[in-house]
Amino acid sequence: MSNVLSLQKRVDDGDKLTMVTAYDYSFARIINQTDIDIILVGDSAAMVMHGYDSTLPIDCAQMAVHVAAVRRGAADKFIVGDLPFMACRRSLADSVDAVTKLMQAGAHSVKLEGAGSNTETIAHLVESGVPVMGHLGLTPQSVHALGGYRVQCRSEQAHQQLLDDAHRLEQSGCFSLVLECVPAKLAAQVASQLRIPVIGIGAGNGVDGQVLVMQDLLGMNQSFSPSFVRRYLDAESLFTDAFNRYAADVRSGDFPDDRESFE
Ligand code: KIV
Numbered sequence: 001m002s003n004v005l006s007l008q009k010r011v012d013d014g015d016k017l018t019m020v021t022a023y024d025y026s027f028a029r030i031i032n033q034t035d036i037d038i039i040l041v042g043d044s045a046a047m048v049m050h051g052y053d054s055t056l057p058i059d060c061a062q063m064a065v066h067v068a069a070v071r072r073g074a075a076d077k078f079i080v081g082d083l084p085f086m087a088c089r090r091s092l093a094d095s096v097d098a099v100t101k102l103m104q105a106g107a108h109s110v111k112l113e114g115a116g117s118n119t120e121t122i123a124h125l126v127e128s129g130v131p132v133m134g135h136l137g138l139t140p141q142s143v144h145a146l147g148g149y150r151v152q153c154r155s156e157q158a159h160q161q162l163l164d165d166a167h168r169l170e171q172s173g174c175f176s177l178v179l180e181c182v183p184a185k186l187a188a189q190v191a192s193q194l195r196i197p198v199i200g201i202g203a204g205n206g207v208d209g210q211v212l213v214m215q216d217l218l219g220m221n222q223s224f225s226p227s228f229v230r231r232y233l234d235a236e237s238l239f240t241d242a243f244n245r246y247a248a249d250v251r252s253g254d255f256p257d258d259r260e261s262f263e
Helices: 003-014 025-032 061-073 092-105 118-127 142-145 156-172 184-193 235-252
Strands: 018-023 038-041 078-082 110-115 134-135 176-180 198-201 209-212
Touching: 003 018, 003 092, 018 078, 025 038, 025 061, 038 061, 061 078, 092 110, 092 118, 110 118, 110 142, 118 134, 118 156, 156 176, 156 184, 176 184, 184 198
Parallel strands: 018 038, 018 209, 038 078, 078 110, 110 134, 134 176, 176 198, 198 209
Antiparallel strands: none
């Protein structure tokens, strides 16, 4: 299983890291058999598992249930648990409680969106022995402040702010950083200036690794097709076809047959 040291070494050696999201036991079990390095139990669960239109509604207790299910399915993978909306914005004690829930559910590390005053919380968590992954660029928990899901850091000022925040997160002790929806050139600049692994989503190819939401990668929702996603399967069509064939077999009397019945 990967750990923070082996992940860093892989990047130091010039390898690319692979991360994918998962939220349940069955898919975690499959990912556990693959070459994927890291499973992110993302708060994107709110959208792809629970059907909300943003990541805001999911809470720490729900995230802990997803983390525990993934851990049961993927005993051999390094698991990052996403800290949900506001989990680290009340008090340090509340932040510690939230992190404790995810770590005790089976995460090996946590991810926290944004920099700013979060860096004090991050430093405390790191000092307490918790590996923290940062997340900058498009931070979906701030979707309403950002005016929608859109590419970030277009201006010179925002460009500099991202570089400063990335350095601050590294200095606070983050073992890794996710960059979401930022221009590829800027993401590459961040990756070249930081020592820690920078993992991109919609951030081009000049970073140290990539992350995709599992449902996007598998093509489970053909009507959602952001340009930065590459689909490796048309799962929506495959699954629809399987359900329809089952329904047809039941209706025709073909299922179950004698072998699928008890004497
Ligand atoms: O929650 C999530 O899936 C994420 C990824 C998009 C990085 O944070």
